[in-house]
Amino acid sequence: MSPRTARPRHYLMCRPAHFTVDYSINPWMDPAKPTDNGAALAQWEQLHTLFLRLGHTVELIAPVPGLPDMVFAANGATVIDGKVLVARFRYPQRAAEAPAYAAWFRENGYRDVRQAAHTNEGEGDLLVAGGRILAGSGFRTDTRAHAEAARYLDREVVTLELTDPRYYHLDTALAVLDDTEIMYYPGAFTPGSRAVLERLYPDAVLATAADAQVFGLNAVSDGRHVILPEAAVHLAERLRGRGFTPVGVNLTELLRAGGSVKCCTLELRH
Numbered sequence: 001m002s003p004r005t006a007r008p009r010h011y012l013m014c015r016p017a018h019f020t021v022d023y024s025i026n027p028w029m030d031p032a033k034p035t036d037n038g039a040a041l042a043q044w045e046q047l048h049t050l051f052l053r054l055g056h057t058v059e060l061i062a063p064v065p066g067l068p069d070m071v072f073a074a075n076g077a078t079v080i081d082g083k084v085l086v087a088r089f090r091y092p093q094r095a096a097e098a099p100a101y102a103a104w105f106r107e108n109g110y111r112d113v114r115q116a117a118h119t120n121e122g123e124g125d126l127l128v129a130g131g132r133i134l135a136g137s138g139f140r141t142d143t144r145a146h147a148e149a150a151r152y153l154d155r156e157v158v159t160l161e162l163t164d165p166r167y168y169h170l171d172t173a174l175a176v177l178d179d180t181e182i183m184y185y186p187g188a189f190t191p192g193s194r195a196v197l198e199r200l201y202p203d204a205v206l207a208t209a210a211d212a213q214v215f216g217l218n219a220v221s222d223g224r225h226v227i228l229p230e231a232a233v234h235l236a237e238r239l240r241g242r243g244f245t246p247v248g249v250n251l252t253e254l255l256r257a258g259g260s261v262k263c264c265t266l267e268l269r270h
Helices: 037-053 097-107 143-153 191-200 209-213 233-241
Strands: 010-013 057-060 077-080 083-086 113-115 126-129 132-137 156-161 174-176 182-184 225-229 245-249
Touching: 010 037, 037 057, 037 225, 037 245, 077 097, 077 126, 077 143, 083 097, 083 143, 097 113, 126 174, 132 143, 132 174, 143 156, 156 191, 182 233, 209 233, 225 233, 233 245
Parallel strands: 010 057, 083 113, 132 156, 225 245
Antiparallel strands: 077 083, 126 132, 174 182
């Protein structure tokens, strides 16, 4: 087995300064259960510090009061070759995040910034895997947004349909490990989409239901290190068997809103 090589990445993150759960737009969110903002901040800081320790560059966007889900930066846009396709959120509770992200990109020197015409929740549903984009549909992102992304970002787009409302974004059911390898939970996809994944990635790492339920697939890989929820112990063992180095983190407070490692992390590809 050839050694895995980490590649320095460039990420955008948002501190959960205003994090809470005061509405419900996915099965994980229960406004009746109190959240601990201090715990959310401490757990997020652990992830931020880890990225820096691993040699990655992390930019920060200022959190906006009244937008508790803005911490989930992956949903804000998809960035390839410096081109920014800004999200268009399905639910009104998150709609104001899109102009905040668009403004950050323009203020930070990105010249090609466009908001999606169709409902599109950024890297929540558009995962870049080498020369293609794996694109989720079924709950949030409109399939018309897949064609829009293919044209604007100049990548092949492969549509994958999700069926389990707990895994409402593609990044809760599938993670890109490197340009040619992925891991995913088959139970989150339609039979047709499972067949597509089996054809494209016959050697993919398959997660168990237990791994998926702790958001083990909401992970970030730099090609060697795979940062994922520490509770996904079986998935971590499978990754070790493939030569990756799993690094567990605790983001259980953010999971109350249906998010974890990847949700907090938007990759900036130049």
